[in-house]
Amino acid sequence: MPSSTEPLVxxxxxxxxxxxxxxxxxxxxxxxxxxxxxxxxxxxxxTGETNGILTQYFIKGDFTLKRCxxxxxxxxxxxxxxxxxxxxxxxxxxxxESLRALVQSERREKNPHMADLWYFEMIGLTVLDYESGEPxxxxxxxxxxxxxxxxxVTLAAQVGIAIEIPLDYPHWQDVDLAQRQVSLSAWRDF
Numbered sequence: 735m736p737s738s739t740e741p742l743v744x745x746x747x748x749x750x751x752x753x754x755x756x757x758x759x760x761x762x763x764x765x766x767x768x769x770x771x772x773x774x775x776x777x778x779x780x781t782g783e784t785n786g787i788l789t790q791y792f793i794k795g796d797f798t799l800k801r802c803x804x805x806x807x808x809x810x811x812x813x814x815x816x817x818x819x820x821x822x823x824x825x826x827x828x829x830x831e832s833l834r835a836l837v838q839s840e841r842r843e844k845n846p847h848m849a850d851l852w853y854f855e856m857i858g859l860t861v862l863d864y865e866s867g868e869p870x871x872x873x874x875x876x877x878x879x880x881x882x883x884x885x886x887v888t889l890a891a892q893v894g895i896a897i898e899i900p901l902d903y904p905h906w907q908d909v910d911l912a913q914r915q916v917s918l919s920a921w922r923d924f
Contacts, residue, residue, distance in 0.1 A: 739789050739790055740829060740830075740831075741787055741788065741789055741829070741830040741831070742776060742778065742787070742788040742791065742827035742828060742829060742830060743787060743788075743827060743828055743829075743830050743833050743852070743854045744780075744787070744788060744825050744826070744827050745766065745767045745770070745775070745825075745826045745827060745828055746760045746761055746767055746807070746825070746826045747760070747761040747823065747824075747825050747826070748760055748761075748777065748807070748821050748822060748823065748824050748825070748826065749761060749822065749823075750819070750822055751815045751818035751819050751822070752805075752806045752818075753815070754814070754815050755808075755813060755814070755815075756808060756809065756812040756813045756814055756815065756817055756818045757801075757806045757807065757808045757818065758806060758807055758808075758812075758818045758821060758822070759805060759806055760802070760805065760806055760807045760826070766852055766853065767799075767802050767807075767826070768802045768803075769836075770799050770802075770828060771799050771800070771801065771802055772798070772799065772800075773798070773799055773828075774796050774797065774798055774799075775796070775797060775798075775799050775826055775827070775828055776793055776794075776795070776796055776797075776826070776827045776828065777793075777794040777795050777796075777797060777821050777824040777825070777826060777827075778791040778792060778793050778794060778824060778825050778827050779791060779792045779794060779823075779824055779825070780825055787830060787854060788825070788827055791825075791827070794820075794821060794824050795811075795821075797809035797810070797811050797812060798810040798811060807826070830854070833852060833854065837852060837855070846909055846911075847906070847909065848885075848901060848906040848909055848916060849901055849902060849906075851909065851911075853876040855911065856873050856876050856885065857873055857874070857875070857876065858872060858873060858914065859872065859873045859909075859914055859915055859916050860872050860913075860914060860915040860916075861873060861887050861915070861916055861917075861918050861921075862915055862916070862917045862918070863917070863918065863919075863921070864905070864907055864908070864917040864918055864919035865919060867917075869890050870887065870889060870890060870891075870918065870921060871887045871888045871889040871890045871891075871896075872887070872888055872890070873885055873886065873887055873888075873916075874886045874887065874888040874896060876901070877898075882900055882901075882902070883900065883901035883902070884898040884899070884900060884901070885898065885899050885900070885901050886898050887899060887918075887921075897921070897924040898924070899918070899921065899924055905918055905919040905920045905921065906918055907919065
């Protein structure tokens with residue numbers, strides 16, 4: 735199990751084997767992971783994580799993502815239930831540098847909408863009140879809940895208090911990745 739420190743983005747956590755041909759249950763497999771079908775992806779055991787970015791981990795292997803849906807994944811190199819079982823509880827991760835390059839090649843607009851961002855891009859964004867321009871807090875988490883994705887915002891004025899706002903909430907506005915901020919109106923409803 736080689737150790738590494740190249741920054742990786744956590745995309746999902748592998749669960750138990752699914753079926754007899756090497757498929758695995760997967761936790762939080764969203765559209766972003768499906769966009770990587772056909773690419774090599776790392777299965778790792780993390781030893782250090784900050785906001786969804788791994789800097790210390792043990793590599794279990796590099797695998798070609800063959801298929802992905804909301805509940806399971808398959809790798810071209812994993813063809814038996816026993817081989818899949820060896821990956822249970824590993825994290826699927828992809829190079830931060832490669833994801834940034836992929837994002838740049840896909841992005842047509844300078845400032846995309848929140849729903850167009852990768853989750854790792856959202857973490858740490860300062861959230862501004864749309865009307866006043868004052869900081870509300872910062873995005874601390876993004877959690878996919880099947881049909882809904884929740885964005886956790888830790889409020890600056892109330893230490894330790896967080897609110898969860900749906901990613902598809904229509905009041906996310908003015909994403910500025912260069913300034914690492916996003917505006918939000920009607921947030922007091924939460």
